[in-house]
Amino acid sequence: MSTKRSAPDFILVLLTLSLLTIGLIMVYSASAVWATYKFDDSFFFAKRQMLFAGLGIIAMFVIMNIDYWTWRTWAKVILIVCFVLLVLVLIPGVGLVRNGSQSWIGVGAFSIQPSEFMKFAMIAFLAKFLSENQKKITSFKQGLVPSLSIVFLAFGIIMLQPDLGTGTVMVGTCVVMIFVAGARVSHFMWFGVAGAAGFVALVLSAPYRIKRITSFLNPWEDPLGSGFQIIQSLYAIGPGGLLGLGLGQSRQKFFYLPEPQTDFIFAILAEELGFIGGSLVLLLFGLLLWRGVRIALGAPDLYGSFLAIGIISMIAIQVMINIGVVTGLMPVTGITLPFLSYGGSSLTLMLAGVGVLLNVSRYARY
Secondary structure: OOOOOOOOOHHHHHHHHHHHHHHHHHHHHHHHHHHHHHHOOOOHHHHHHHHHHHHHHHHHHHHOOOOOHHHHHOHHHHHHHHHHHHHHOOOEOOEEEEOOEEEEEEEOOEEEOHHHHHHHHHHHHHHHHHHHOHHHOOOHHHHHHHHHHHHHHHHHHHHOOOOHHHHHHHHHHHHHHHHHHOOOHHHHHHHHHHHHHHHHHHHHHOHHHHHHHHHHHOHHHOOOOOOHHHHHHHHHHHHHOOOOOOOOOOOOOOOOOOOOOOOOHHHHHHHHHHHHHHHHHHHHHHHHHHHHHHHHHHOOOHHHHHHHHHHHHHHHHHHHHHHHHHOOOOOOOOOOOOOOOOOHHHHHHHHHHHHHHHHHHOOOOO
């Protein structure tokens, strides 16, 4: 690998900061009513989001100057630490329970979600494995099984919390990386059948997941129960029209859509800024994806390519799932919208991931 570094991808920085700025504005707009009611402070969530955004930006610019090969050196250690944290979070009294999921470690509002950091740990480790064993990836036993075994082990622990949304993003990201590395489609078909069977078993094992599926197919069957969030989200998007009701003028944030600053923030954005505002955000994400793929293709080595494609795939999959849920195209999964939704662990991770992408871009040959 060449040691000569160039300037980082300025367009990627601009796109990231643009999405982050829109997110900070929308977190305040979406949460002000609920924050005033619950905490008597309309800026309660906005201030915390600004704090994590500041920490994330610092992390992004620091990591941007760290040779991305460092993550290859420490990939196993980072993965082991994240596995330990995933186990610790399951211990009663250590892990914090929020919205029915024991996924957090910390004190009060200032806590971390280990499953979010496992996504990056898995990307760094899998990029190392694939770059060192690419010739074996076409082998079912020597390539595909070893790479997916560690992924599904992490997924299994995450499901004990349970956190199907984060686990799905992690598995989807790793599958994209393995596919790009050259795994055979026929091998994926066998895992696809097994994965589909496992997914059905997970859904059937928990009544609330079954309700999410049935409410996705027909939310009006239980409008005050399992279909409530989807219906209220659509009620927000519909009146937005072309130009929206105006920034800060959402009606659904007045206790109709639960905690609109998190998973359903895009619904409030579409209500206030309309089709034009929603399309602008999707355009920014599309351009972000383009820059990430461009960096992956221009990386000077396999590890840089796999690392970049993993990070940009993670962002893209999370965006697709979140938008799909908000618009009623997918069942509710509890996935945040990168850079926009309220959430410290997710926001910090995403900005740190962009920092890694920026470092790869400093060596990329366009």
